[in-house]
Amino acid sequence: MANGEREVGADAPAGGFVQLLTPDGDRIDSVTTADGTTYSVDFTDEEYRGLYRDLVTVRRLDAEATALQRQGELGIWASLLGQEAAQVGSGRALRPQDMAFPTYREHGVLYTRSIDPIMPFGLFRGVDQGGWDANEHRFNGYTIVIGSQTLHATGYAMGVTMDGKTGTPDGEAVIAYFGDGATSQGEVNEAFVWAGVFNAPMVFFCQNNQYAISEPLERQTRIPLYRRAAGFGFPGVRIDGNDVLASFAVTRAALDSARNGQGPTLIEAYTYRMGAHTSSDDPTRYRIASEVESWKAKDPISRLKAFLTKQQVADEAFFTEVDESAKTLALDLRERVLAMPDPAPDTMFDHVYPNGSHEVDAQRARFADYHASFEGSEH
Amino acid sequence: MANGEREVGADAPAGGFVQLLTPDGDRIDSVTTADGTTYSVDFTDEEYRGLYRDLVTVRRLDAEATALQRQGELGIWASLLGQEAAQVGSGRALRPQDMAFPTYREHGVLYTRSIDPIMPFGLFRGVDQGGWDANEHRFNGYTIVIGSQTLHATGYAMGVTMDGKTGTPDGEAVIAYFGDGATSQGEVNEAFVWAGVFNAPMVFFCQNNQYAISEPLERQTRIPLYRRAAGFGFPGVRIDGNDVLASFAVTRAALDSARNGQGPTLIEAYTYRMGAHTSSDDPTRYRIASEVESWKAKDPISRLKAFLTKQQVADEAFFTEVDESAKTLALDLRERVLAMPDPAPDTMFDHVYPNGSHEVDAQRARFADYHASFEGSEH
Amino acid sequence: MAELNRGGNPQQNRGETITLGKALNHGLRRSLEQDSKVVIMGEDVGKLGGVFRITDGLLKDFGDDRVIDTPLAEAGIIGTAVGLAIRGYRPVCEIQFDGFVFPAYNQIVAQVAKMFYRSKGNVRLPIVIRIPFGGGIGAVEHHSESPEAYFAHTPGLKVVTCSNPADAYAMIQQAITSDDPIVFFEPKRRYWEKGEVDLDADLSGAFPLHSARVTREGTDATLLAYGPMVRTALDAASAAAEDGRNLEVIDLRSLSPVDYDTIYASVRKTGRAIVVHEAPGNIGLGAELAARVTEHCFYNLEAPVLRVTGYDIPYPAARVEEDYLPDLDRVLDAVDRSFGW
Amino acid sequence: MAELNRGGNPQQNRGETITLGKALNHGLRRSLEQDSKVVIMGEDVGKLGGVFRITDGLLKDFGDDRVIDTPLAEAGIIGTAVGLAIRGYRPVCEIQFDGFVFPAYNQIVAQVAKMFYRSKGNVRLPIVIRIPFGGGIGAVEHHSESPEAYFAHTPGLKVVTCSNPADAYAMIQQAITSDDPIVFFEPKRRYWEKGEVDLDADLSGAFPLHSARVTREGTDATLLAYGPMVRTALDAASAAAEDGRNLEVIDLRSLSPVDYDTIYASVRKTGRAIVVHEAPGNIGLGAELAARVTEHCFYNLEAPVLRVTGYDIPYPAARVEEDYLPDLDRVLDAVDRSFGW
Numbered sequence A, B: 001m002a003n004g005e006r007e008v009g010a011d012a013p014a015g016g017f018v019q020l021l022t023p024d025g026d027r028i029d030s031v032t033t034a035d036g037t038t039y040s041v042d043f044t045d046e047e048y049r050g051l052y053r054d055l056v057t058v059r060r061l062d063a064e065a066t067a068l069q070r071q072g073e074l075g076i077w078a079s080l081l082g083q084e085a086a087q088v089g090s091g092r093a094l095r096p097q098d099m100a101f102p103t104y105r106e107h108g109v110l111y112t113r114s115i116d117p118i119m120p121f122g123l124f125r126g127v128d129q130g131g132w133d134a135n136e137h138r139f140n141g142y143t144i145v146i147g148s149q150t151l152h153a154t155g156y157a158m159g160v161t162m163d164g165k166t167g168t169p170d171g172e173a174v175i176a177y178f179g180d181g182a183t184s185q186g187e188v189n190e191a192f193v194w195a196g197v198f199n200a201p202m203v204f205f206c207q208n209n210q211y212a213i214s215e216p217l218e219r220q221t222r223i224p225l226y227r228r229a230a231g232f233g234f235p236g237v238r239i240d241g242n243d244v245l246a247s248f249a250v251t252r253a254a255l256d257s258a259r260n261g262q263g264p265t266l267i268e269a270y271t272y273r274m275g276a277h278t279s280s281d282d283p284t285r286y287r288i289a290s291e292v293e294s295w296k297a298k299d300p301i302s303r304l305k306a307f308l309t310k311q312q313v314a315d316e317a318f319f320t321e322v323d324e325s326a327k328t329l330a331l332d333l334r335e336r337v338l339a340m341p342d343p344a345p346d347t348m349f350d351h352v353y354p355n356g357s358h359e360v361d362a363q364r365a366r367f368a369d370y371h372a373s374f375e376g377s378e379h
Numbered sequence C, D: 001m002a003e004l005n006r007g008g009n010p011q012q013n014r015g016e017t018i019t020l021g022k023a024l025n026h027g028l029r030r031s032l033e034q035d036s037k038v039v040i041m042g043e044d045v046g047k048l049g050g051v052f053r054i055t056d057g058l059l060k061d062f063g064d065d066r067v068i069d070t071p072l073a074e075a076g077i078i079g080t081a082v083g084l085a086i087r088g089y090r091p092v093c094e095i096q097f098d099g100f101v102f103p104a105y106n107q108i109v110a111q112v113a114k115m116f117y118r119s120k121g122n123v124r125l126p127i128v129i130r131i132p133f134g135g136g137i138g139a140v141e142h143h144s145e146s147p148e149a150y151f152a153h154t155p156g157l158k159v160v161t162c163s164n165p166a167d168a169y170a171m172i173q174q175a176i177t178s179d180d181p182i183v184f185f186e187p188k189r190r191y192w193e194k195g196e197v198d199l200d201a202d203l204s205g206a207f208p209l210h211s212a213r214v215t216r217e218g219t220d221a222t223l224l225a226y227g228p229m230v231r232t233a234l235d236a237a238s239a240a241a242e243d244g245r246n247l248e249v250i251d252l253r254s255l256s257p258v259d260y261d262t263i264y265a266s267v268r269k270t271g272r273a274i275v276v277h278e279a280p281g282n283i284g285l286g287a288e289l290a291a292r293v294t295e296h297c298f299y300n301l302e303a304p305v306l307r308v309t310g311y312d313i314p315y316p317a318a319r320v321e322e323d324y325l326p327d328l329d330r331v332l333d334a335v336d337r338s339f340g341w
Ligand SMILES: Cc1ncc(C[n+]2csc(CCOP(=O)(O)OP(=O)(O)O)c2C)c(N)n1
Pocket: A105, A144, A145, A146, A178, A179, A180, A181, A182, A183, A207, A209, A211, A212, A213, A273, A277, C043, C072, C074, C096, C100, C103
């Protein structure tokens, strides 16, 4: 099973990718890429089982959210189905001091940061727009405008350097998540410029799920995305995004390189969005069923399950218990989502300015007066 | 003198560049780059002399403009001093059907398109903002917002393809000029994305004159700029931007490749801005005299003169005649600039909308009434 | 391309009852048919037919040279449209949602708006920028904004919006035919509202693109609205009628330039004006309307021009958007305040 | 860093006569001294000291971690400033000229303005965006614009501008100290005008950042101006005084929010108001001021609020800009019109 030179799996796209676990659940001990970097993982059985639990849990929570949306309990949902390995692997690769800048789809990363999975549900339910403390969770707010967060991450990373928090193994590193579509945005390319020039301790983690809503990858690039980094003077690595081990190994190495002062890395996680873009989308309009089928064979969870089974690291009882506990979490999540209160209307005037504003105060007061005028009437 | 493999001149930056004429005026027959492309020129004596005349003329006209600005006759001037070879070489490489999108500094390219050099002086004098017909001259308006014209050029090039005007040797190609600083703009990188995806018949011609106003190249990139193209999936070539022959050869090849349907190329012309950024700038604040001195030794004109002399392609009489005729052109230009009338104030209301606007008409009428009210008074 | 040309049957010019979204789709189709230089470009406009299906079926019928799925970058969409326009094309660009137009703002404000001026009339950019705008659809952040003032304040751009299917059908074609660069706002929450549209009508007889329309005649006060708020204003007028107040409703249609003559004539008659829009009030369209009406109808006004607008806060979370958006009650409240002045 | 700290000599608090540009430079220096989290970033702000030399000498004294020459990309400047602010820094970003802010518009409008709201107050972005604005310096296109309405219309941003050296010195420090994201417009053609500035004055006694100032008291009409037009308004008031008209001049200073109480009090006294700004009139600050003043002083107004502004055209070529810009005569003409109403 050992394969010191293997980079291209049978299922790899042209140009290859780093894969440490095949779709059939076979381990590749380590992979050495063209630039001489060797990637491997060294997990205990406990840790392997932990990753499996993560994957199953984030998929189950995601399915619950999809169901909640269908039942009218969420305004919209952006599912991570199919991208669990990319997210869990990279999320687990973060060290506690690291900072993450997500898009709107990184529920799996969020979970690995030990954040209560309910945190983003206010946004999708429409009761708020996120509303958490980026620094407390070391996980920035969900960002909807495509690509903008890559600049925020880069600026934050410049601040890490200015604070003297790089150059040692316990330094800090920053990861920015974005999609294949985002790579076309000017702002993302400016982030590449900045990160290169300031040697920022950054990992750019691109989940290439093959689509930007309906548009296939070819609408964004004519070469593999990981090669974009070369144009800006830092390394780009493609990984099998459905392989949680590769995702962990390469992200960990890139983060450690960043925290050690070696500057940015671009990781392209080659994966697939198994579901719709969001609950508002109808993917049958733009892609064929057989494509989806072919990706099912590369499922991130079944390959890890196969591995755990073959290696006798886990048994049916374990798998059943994981499913059950994921289900419990999901049902708990459901209950708590249903219990989320609608905000009081006048809270919309909160938090417009840190120092407040007489204008906003006056409008809030008029709003209150106006509503008071209806009191007792049928309104 | 022949050197079939030579890419790196003694004066070349790390990574080399395509050079066909050394600073001492020695010809290199041809250069083959790492990707196997061979560049050479095959000029008649007449053509060599023509290039020399171009270089001297554009420098002389530029000097006249600098003088006019100092005398208060222009509001500002963006001098091309030092960049004559990059501009004349690439400009002469254009075929008549090709279209150019300049910045604010491409007076040399403009000249090679047989456009009356007075054309941009309205802009610099402040009597208009350019005001020419891009299509008539196959030379777009000067663009001041850094980088924006690269997207215009790319869109135009997409139109060339849509018109079926690529894929043959007499197809059309498009060239966009921009500076080293511009490479950091999101819009320029979006132009790279678009050109790659649509395989647009584009040449991106970057004059790396080492500075964006005061900021040296290191503020924009940590690797040579020509390598940016690799990140977007098309070739990037660096040339000795002070070598008019290399500029011609590489631009001609790139344009022909584009018109033949081979898609975009990025050319980095490695050169130096010998003067100030514009007449408003004071370069002594940010660069040292010795740097300027070292670039004087690489002057684009003196090397061609040395070559013409050594090869006995031209003699003193020729050089004197070129100087004289450039001077005549310059004096004629000066006279015509001085004769440029100030616009009538109410022309500021012209050309706001192709279909006009009652609002603008009403404001123009009020403006006229208001001014009429002063008639006879001292105002 | 000719396969769907509807020129064949002149008798068949009864109206069809279709949604506003479908009317736009028909209008785009007809523009593509009638001028081979018209191209549609944007994110997901091709195979998907746009996230609101406004370009549904157009890729199939006109091909990917005419209906272009672009890379995900708004500056790129508008910037390449500028180049295509210089080349002689008439690009119709779709911005997917109001809140995503800002990456293209530089191209729109510094290039699209100014190139005709800069070139002394030598370079025309007949570009239409379609933007679904406004709230009320329960969406997440950036999907419910009303950024029209940013464009209407910009000289060199014209800005229009439609409020009903018939106007949608005619106005999109008029905008595409116009040589002016036009920002075309589409009232996204009205996409599904139906109305009768004469699909065979010819543009020559259409109501002028930059004219306001008196949508309901009245004598007591003038409601000025546009886009999604026209329906709200009409509903308010109906409700007011029950209280014996006879309100005139004007659909501005053109936000830059505004057809002030129609407005002044109305306010001189009614003596009262109330502007309704979703955008934040501060320095919105309503401010300009109020200032102009006051200047031009100073002695006719019984009360100051009042404004019913979004508040000066970021667009709030979906669950409170109904409290943010002007509605019938807030309009009637303003009418009351006007009468009580 | 402490080497230039001026705390040493409390007796020395006489004013110094310096230019507005130099006052800003001193204010920035003092902010850098007083808070190690303050960083300055932008194009050419380092070695060159900025194209207007507003950051002159700061790189030398504070080092390149505090004064950062950035890549040439405005979205990048503001976007990385957002990240630095999340990290706890207080970035002061320079946009080189008004016309070059638009590539950053998306970051400013969709991120800087909204992150505090989006995060329910958990994430503060104490960012100052300095923009030299306005015309009158004979520059080429994009170097003379007045884009303030685009920002003042945006909830979540505060917008201020200064008109004289003393205000410049205090206000830039107040803006940097404020936790609100602030767009700070600098009247570029007044950079070289001199005035007395007490460089030792402490911010605690400073005039509040968001208050308007009655710069000249008068009784007959109120001139409302800001930034570069305050000088013009004062000159007009002096000229009017010769004709026996006693004009009050208010310097708005804060464009969002506007200090309306000061304005209403004045207009209630004078009964007439004229707004002066360089930006195009259509949906400019003047529209909002006119609408509000009319609503709040309806029965006090002897004439509608009049506006003297730039025309609704792109900023014209330098040789005609004097005809575009509001000047003393146009202001006096409006005053006459107000009195003749
Ligand atoms: C600036 C901007 N333009 C358009 C959109 C609308 N939009 C939301 S998601 C999306 C596609 C994103 O694709 P990708 O970057 O590949 O991420 P994915 O959703 O596939 O994870 C688009 C166009 C947006 N959010 N922001």
